[in-house]
Amino acid sequence: MPARQFLSEDEEQQIVNAINTAEQKTSGEIRIHIEHDCEGEPLERAARIFHDLGMDETKLKNGVLIYIATEVQKAAVYAGEGIHREVEDGFWDDVLQILITHFKNEEFEQGIENAVHKVGDKLEELFPYDQKGDVDELSNEISFHDNKN
Numbered sequence: 001m002p003a004r005q006f007l008s009e010d011e012e013q014q015i016v017n018a019i020n021t022a023e024q025k026t027s028g029e030i031r032i033h034i035e036h037d038c039e040g041e042p043l044e045r046a047a048r049i050f051h052d053l054g055m056d057e058t059k060l061k062n063g064v065l066i067y068i069a070t071e072v073q074k075a076a077v078y079a080g081e082g083i084h085r086e087v088e089d090g091f092w093d094d095v096l097q098i099l100i101t102h103f104k105n106e107e108f109e110q111g112i113e114n115a116v117h118k119v120g121d122k123l124e125e126l127f128p129y130d131q132k133g134d135v136d137e138l139s140n141e142i143s144f145h146d147n148k149n
């Protein structure tokens with residue numbers, strides 16, 4: 001399935017709304033990247049995308065990328081070092097498990113939205129919203145890439 005057909009327009013908007021809402025509670029930044037195929041290990045690919053999207057340049061290193069490859073149904077969660085070193089062991093696996101569980105039932109939108117909620121709650125706990133003026137450092141739009149058509 002081409003990455004862009006993975007979600008309907010409504011579903012895509014629901015996810016962007018979930019990111020908007022989450023980021024109103026934290027200085028952290030959440031991004032979703034969806035592509036067709038994943039060459040190699042999803043976590044390595046996610047690390048690469050994280051860099052390509054400039055997510056390692058946030059001030060507090062608190063960006064979180066949810067990565068999904070539709071054709072091979074692989075996913076990974078990659079986080080900046082600011083948040084990565086603060087979360088408890090197993091947290092990222094829990095997020096990944098949410099995605100996998102829902103994807104098995106073809107509940108793609110719900111899986112991503114629930115993962116965004118879980119990451120958002122953790123970001124809120126560790127990196128509260130800066131009332132003096134938080135900056136939206138990274139776009140909340142989903143990043144799509146069809147590496148094979």
Ligand code: CA
Nearest residue numbers: 027135136137
């Ligand atoms: Ca922000």
Ligand code: CA
Nearest residue numbers: 136138139140
């Ligand atoms: Ca953002």
